[in-house]
Amino acid sequence: MMRTATRLAVLAALALHGCTKPVTYDLVVAGGRVMDPATSTDAVRHLGIIGDSIAIVSAEPLAGRDTVDATGLVVAPGFIDLHAHGQTTGDMQVQARDGVTTALDMEAGASPVASWYQSMEGKAPLNFGASAGHRPARFGVFHPGVAIGHGSTNPGPIVALGPQPAGANQPATPEQIAQLEAVLTQGLAEGGLGLGFGINYSPGATREEIERLFAVAARHRVPAFVHTRAFGVAPIREVVEIAAKVGASLHVVHVNSSSLGDLPLSLALLDSARAAGMDVTTEAYPYTAGSTRLESAMFNPGWQANLQVDYGDIAWPLTGERLTATTFAKYRRQGGWVVIHMMKEENVERAIAHPGVMIASDGVPFINGTGHPRGAGTYARILGHYVRERQLLSLMDALAKMTILPARRLESFVPEMARRGRIAPGAFADLTMFDAATVRDRSTFMEPMLTSTGIPHVLVNGTFVVRNGELVESARPGRPVRSTLRTP
């Protein structure tokens, strides 16, 4: 078989010469309602796919070796999740059912970067990737010999360090900050997607340390993707100020949970920073509960005031129980994921509907069927509940928040993202087809892994990962998404 690029070039040449010989495509997506937020296209179209790419978007029917009838379905660019902690085959297969085609962990990130990408080769149904992570890098610097990789799917080394590990809680010496600068720069050189920070998880990091490391991001013209030092608008102001000072681009993760009751103030702050010329973006997930690991520094003493919750607001998914002081202490020593009921629905809705706020799942790995429903239902929940039922935002606006906005966030330093998140000749054939009248999430806090319905077909790089409503179990078309290091 001719290489895709070559075949596309041949096609382009034929088109230039006005040759009318009919082309047979590898796959035709026939007669769907193509919705492409990048161009505001909303029309019945036929897509011709060759290899991993879209070759043509046509008003006329096309002939293909294989055809999927998309009549009555919306055909959208595949959803790009900037905040996917579940970087495993199984977690990605659940996300595929929710229409996700690219799952990136920009917050926690990985360190070392290259070996983590290597460990993912051949395992990914979806396009995957991670930032160079400050928190795993910090563990590596403070605990020589401890290589975390991707902490969310491999928390073992962190748990093994016991409560209050230095890598989370101690301030860094000037030498250690210099080491972090070097490690994170190396992470960018190895393809890490910008720098990821979870400052609330590494409270030992001083403002000066964060400033020095944001400066690394600024030097290489990549954003810092940040979970802030604490909850509420003040810690968001801290990172906006630091980013402004050193000239870094900034993406504040999950503005809904990070802001709690200050959500309107946070949105106003980020809007005014953008209006002042800063490159600042944010994202939200459509649930009123958060999820994180109980042994993490987020639950250091003082957590009730920070999170504005108490023991009874924390659920231990493995048993479904709500915590008490006693079980909190026991499970914190043991380590594991918890679900924290902490947000008001009205603020979640505000965040989702706000112009420019992207949708990202913050999905955490599923363990024995337990976890948080956002890892399975985020995108269908937006389309079914918030667009169709609540009419909180238009379908096109919702799709923009899942496709072109995250693609554009990465494009400047991840060139291939200019070919994702849109439906156009030359774009990768990452496509999500759904029934706008029936698409819905099914995952709940009791059954978080229930997959979404109303999304019958999902293609990643031209290969089906979901077809006729069924997961294609063996499909592994996902590719590593890497940055191109830009030297100062």
Ligand SMILES: [Zn+2]
């Ligand atoms: Zn977070």
